[in-house]
Amino acid sequence: MKLYNTLSGKLETFHSSNDVVKMYVCGVTPYSQSHVGHVLRAVVFDVLRRYLEFKGFLVKHVENFTDIDDKMIQRAESTGVSTNKLADDNINIYLSEIKEMNILPAHVYPRATQEIPKIIEMIEGLIGKGFAYCIEGNVYFRVRKDEDYGKLGRRSLDTMIAGSRVEIDENKEDVMDFALWKCEKPGEPSWDSPWGYGRPGWHIECSAMALSHLGFPIDIHGGGQDLVFPHHENEIAQSESYVGSEPMSRYWLHNGLVRLGSGKMSKSDGNLVTVKDALQNHSADELRLFFLSAHYRSPLSYTEEGVSTQTRAVERLRNAVRSTSPGGSSYTVQIGDFKKRFISAMDDDLNTPRALAVLFELSRHINKGIENGYNVVQIQDTLQGLCNVLGLTLAEPIFNREPEFFPLINLLVDTNAELRSRGREDLSGNMYEQLRVSGISIEEILGVGGQAPKSLDGFSSSDADKIITILVELRDIIRSEGLYELSDSIRERFGDLGFILEDSSTGTKWKRS
RNA sequence: GGCGACGUAGCCAAGUGGUUUAAGGCGGGGGUCUGCAAAACCUCUAUUCGGCGGUUCGAAUCCGCCCGUCGCCUCCA
Numbered sequence: 001m002k003l004y005n006t007l008s009g010k011l012e013t014f015h016s017s018n019d020v021v022k023m024y025v026c027g028v029t030p031y032s033q034s035h036v037g038h039v040l041r042a043v044v045f046d047v048l049r050r051y052l053e054f055k056g057f058l059v060k061h062v063e064n065f066t067d068i069d070d071k072m073i074q075r076a077e078s079t080g081v082s083t084n085k086l087a088d089d090n091i092n093i094y095l096s097e098i099k100e101m102n103i104l105p106a107h108v109y110p111r112a113t114q115e116i117p118k119i120i121e122m123i124e125g126l127i128g129k130g131f132a133y134c135i136e137g138n139v140y141f142r143v144r145k146d147e148d149y150g151k152l153g154r155r156s157l158d159t160m161i162a163g164s165r166v167e168i169d170e171n172k173e174d175v176m177d178f179a180l181w182k183c184e185k186p187g188e189p190s191w192d193s194p195w196g197y198g199r200p201g202w203h204i205e206c207s208a209m210a211l212s213h214l215g216f217p218i219d220i221h222g223g224g225q226d227l228v229f230p231h232h233e234n235e236i237a238q239s240e241s242y243v244g245s246e247p248m249s250r251y252w253l254h255n256g257l258v259r260l261g262s263g264k265m266s267k268s269d270g271n272l273v274t275v276k277d278a279l280q281n282h283s284a285d286e287l288r289l290f291f292l293s294a295h296y297r298s299p300l301s302y303t304e305e306g307v308s309t310q311t312r313a314v315e316r317l318r319n320a321v322r323s324t325s326p327g328g329s330s331y332t333v334q335i336g337d338f339k340k341r342f343i344s345a346m347d348d349d350l351n352t353p354r355a356l357a358v359l360f361e362l363s364r365h366i367n368k369g370i371e372n373g374y375n376v377v378q379i380q381d382t383l384q385g386l387c388n389v390l391g392l393t394l395a396e397p398i399f400n401r402e403p404e405f406f407p408l409i410n411l412l413v414d415t416n417a418e419l420r421s422r423g424r425e426d427l428s429g430n431m432y433e434q435l436r437v438s439g440i441s442i443e444e445i446l447g448v449g450g451q452a453p454k455s456l457d458g459f460s461s462s463d464a465d466k467i468i469t470i471l472v473e474l475r476d477i478i479r480s481e482g483l484y485e486l487s488d489s490i491r492e493r494f495g496d497l498g499f500i501l502e503d504s505s506t507g508t509k510w511k512r513s
Numbered sequence: 514g515g516c517g518a519c520g521u522a523g524c525c526a527a528g529u530g531g532u533u534u535a536a537g538g539c540g541g542g543g544g545u546c547u548g549c550a551a552a553a554c555c556u557c558u559a560u561u562c563g564g565c566g567g568u569u570c571g572a573a574u575c576c577g578c579c580c581g582u583c584g585c586c587u588c589c590a
Binding site: 025026027028029034035037038039040041042044069070071153154155159160161202222223224225226227228229230231254255256257258259262263264265266267268269289290293294295297298299301303305306308309310311312313315316319323345351353354356357358359360361364367368370371372479482484487488491492495500501502503504505509 | 514515516517518519524525526527528536537538539540546547548549550551552553554582583584585586587588589590
């Protein structure tokens with residue numbers, strides 16, 4: 001497998017250094033809700049992890065939360081909560097969104113504030129070796145001492161300083177020196193240290209967490225492209241200077257950034273769509289397919305329309321996997337060839353667009369096989385398996401009780417009235433008998449005969465399924481008797497409720513849209 | 514100002530010297546099936562890869578220039 005290593009600027013063949021692939025991915029600063037860019041990053045590294053595991057590697061995945069920094073402090077102050085509470089709340093939201101996106105949870109989620117001893121230990125070590133110095137309670141990293149500083153971003157100190165917008169701090173020896181430890185300011189959270197009360201600077205927490213949870217060196221260090229400089233550059237400088245060897249990470253992987261409108265999606269600029277809003281309008285599979293339809297290193301423009309077009313594509317895969325296969329002889333397709341093509345695409349720096357093309361071709365073969373009466377179970381299993389490697393669930397959309405249930409009952413009642421007005425008490429009676437057998441009482445639900453309407457709490461998705469199935473079967477009878485006007489109107493009303501009815505010679509199938 | 518990325522059909526997006534007179538998805542046209550619709554299948558939808566030059570037997574793919582979009586150099590996934 002080849003991966004693009006930012007450090008070398010080339011595709012490199014990936015080898016694990018030992019039994020377990022040690023992967024550290026830079027997570028979020030939990031001062032507010034996450035946006036689509038964060039979840040894209042999470043999906044990219046989720047796919048990397050799933051694919052490594054598919055290839056037989058064991059992966060230890062660590063993802064951090066930087067739960068103390070300027071933004072955390074500002075936001076906590078302005079909302080009147082502690083930085084801890086702020087972090088807890090946003091972390092909980094993030095983790096539930098990760099789950100909804102079918103992203104495998106990291107094995108460890110360390111938090112900066114819980115790694116203070118390790119951070120202090122590292123800073124002391126850096127001072128001891130002359131890589132850092134303390135001035136008035138602040139500790140800075142001495143970039144001039146680190147001769148290969150700038151190697152990740154491929155830039156030199158001098159070109160960076162020329163024409164740059166680095167803030168001038170008279171205390172620092174060099175404008176490019178960055179803070180390892182920041183002196184306490186009144187009212188801010190702080191920890192005791194050899195340099196007085198204060199808090200860690202940005203960057204050092206990741207070095208400390210990677211070192212304590214994964215050791216040195218690690219195999220893969222990941223994050224968004226906007227972290228290359230200065231965050232990852234500084235991590236390298238600190239970690240390699242502290243340990244006294246290199247590399248800190250054998251591979252550095254960076255995903256492309258999400259664009260919204262004319263610029264990149266960004267939390268601090270407020271140019272964003274939250275994960276919450278995205279998941280309100282789109283399913284996890286739709287979002288994931290949208291992300292994976294472009295290469296992970298290219299920028300991706302987020303538009304509602306762009307994600308929405310994935311609805312049909314997801315459905316295509318879902319239909320192929322879920323359609324009932326005829327029994328009998330197997331459809332002859334070289335499954336091995338498709339798997340090979342999938343693997344060769346993924347081996348090529350996770351070329352998910354090419355991998356997806358293979359999945360869509362498999363889908364077409366499944367449908368063709370079914371149409372010709374062949375057994376396609378094996379191909380379906382292959383497709384489902386490869387979808388799993390990409391983290392696509394192909395799950396049916398979830399039943400939403402409140403908006404669906406009463407309209408469904410209304411449809412049932414109206415259909416009943418229609419039948420009776422046509423003098424088909426036989427069919428209406430038949431329907432009620434079916435409902436009774438299924439343990440569903442319309443009278444109870446509607447509260448007929450002076451009873452209070454029954455609460456919906458007792459009804460589940462499977463009750464809704466029963467009612468739908470009974471109605472669909474009834475409609476089949478209506479259809480077979482040529483009452484097309486009525487059957488079409490029932491299908492239309494199902495459509496309004498978000499259900500698709502597909503008629504065929506072997507009966508009617510229904511599904512949620 | 515410095516460094517870097519990108520520009521492929523109506524839209525999204527692979528392909529980076531010859532089995533590609535350019536995958537796949539969405540959209541659209543035509544057809545098959547069907548009472549109709551949907552799904553599905555078949556078929557068509559870029560003689561051409563931002564523009565202009567050059568290298569080569571041969572370029573979307575390499576080189577040069579130009580135009581355009583974006584990222585980093587400052588907090589950022």
